[in-house]
Amino acid sequence: MHIGILTLRISLPGCTSLKEKRQRMGGLHARFGRNPAVSVCESGDQERLESSEWSFVVVGAVRSKVESLCSEIEDKMQRTVDGRIMETSREFL
Template structure:
């Protein structure tokens, strides 16, 4: 079994409320948490309105499958979230 961790820091320029922050992040937990091979949580920047940090953990039998899952997550977030990915870090275990 292989495990990969993807942490994304997302800038949300102009965000003025916690409600707007949640709307702009578009339900990441619900969208990605449905996949049994992925765990997701908001892991940082909880007190800031103009930024958000999310961590995704993917598990698969082979490393290429884990890398594909993490790439798919990152690509989908860049296309669908009303914000800009400022930093993306990956760790393979």
């Protein structure tokens, strides 16, 4: 069993309310949580308006599959989120 933890810190320039932040970051649970190998949560900056931190825990029997899924998540986040990814970290257990 291999576990990958992908953490993304996202800048949300011009965000003026928590409601706007939720709208801009909305749907992450629906987009990524459908996959039974992925768990997603807002792991930091919950009260900050202009940034958000999200963590994805990916589990699989083969490390290469876990790494590939982490890359897919990161690519999709860059294309779909209304913000800029400022920091990315990956950890494999």
